[in-house]
Amino acid sequence: MNQVTVRNITFGEGRPKICVPITGRTGEEIALRTAELKAAKPDLAEWRADWYEEVFDREKLETMLAWLRVELGGLPLLVTFRTREEGGEQSISAGAYEDFLRTVMDSGQADLIDVELFRGEELLRDICKEAKAQGIKVIASSHDFEKTPAKEKILARLIRMQDCGADLLKLAVMPQTAEDVLTLLSATLEMKEQHAKQPVVTMSMGAKGAVSRLTGELFGSVMTFGSAGVASAPGQVSVPELKAALEVLRQA
Numbered sequence: 001m002n003q004v005t006v007r008n009i010t011f012g013e014g015r016p017k018i019c020v021p022i023t024g025r026t027g028e029e030i031a032l033r034t035a036e037l038k039a040a041k042p043d044l045a046e047w048r049a050d051w052y053e054e055v056f057d058r059e060k061l062e063t064m065l066a067w068l069r070v071e072l073g074g075l076p077l078l079v080t081f082r083t084r085e086e087g088g089e090q091s092i093s094a095g096a097y098e099d100f101l102r103t104v105m106d107s108g109q110a111d112l113i114d115v116e117l118f119r120g121e122e123l124l125r126d127i128c129k130e131a132k133a134q135g136i137k138v139i140a141s142s143h144d145f146e147k148t149p150a151k152e153k154i155l156a157r158l159i160r161m162q163d164c165g166a167d168l169l170k171l172a173v174m175p176q177t178a179e180d181v182l183t184l185l186s187a188t189l190e191m192k193e194q195h196a197k198q199p200v201v202t203m204s205m206g207a208k209g210a211v212s213r214l215t216g217e218l219f220g221s222v223m224t225f226g227s228a229g230v231a232s233a234p235g236q237v238s239v240p241e242l243k244a245a246l247e248v249l250r251q252a
């Protein structure tokens, strides 16, 4: 499997990389979340731009991106607009979503950008091509906040992301049973061992799925989302607890 390097971190090398999401509806809230993130010292930051109430004002979006870049210093920055269909805070039209992605890429402030598979494979392929030309990594993503699909469906979705040219392949699912958590872990391991050319990021959400956020080094997930204040999804573990657990579970 290819490793993917962004600034000072390499996905697929060593322990899973800890990513802390920055939520916040206003500039003040974003500043507070960013200060909490810096204190927690994660490996990278995710700006969840769908929380930002001014996200559709291009000038304010560009200003916030520039501010985050300076504030985060050398920390890699992932920029995400999570659509409401996939658990996000705001609805967005197809055109506005495409405009958002291109505004973020053209800003030159993002190291990685999240693109949802279900917004269309043609868009994902186009963004992957354009991002590659600009030195930006694409995390293709898909989320199911209701259930955990069968292993074959999980594998098929990750392989579709890979075929579209994404640098990292991300899937978040919701377990209803402990068996569902085993399904996600088994699919992750099979993807790593049999299909992955690119690094994979998976999580089984909620309290039941917390084990999936700690065991990526064994099963094949190269990134884990942790909280430094406000979690952006159910089941996220605090960064200090995450760091301790990942150390206990080191496979080296």
Ligand SMILES: O=C1C[C@@](O)(C(=O)O)C[C@@H](O)[C@@H]1O
Binding pocket: 021, 046, 048, 080, 082, 114, 141, 143, 170, 172, 203, 205, 225, 232, 233, 234, 236
């Ligand atoms: O896609 C993901 C994963 C996530 O939903 C989680 O379950 O930790 C958190 C989101 O902020 C991120 O964009």
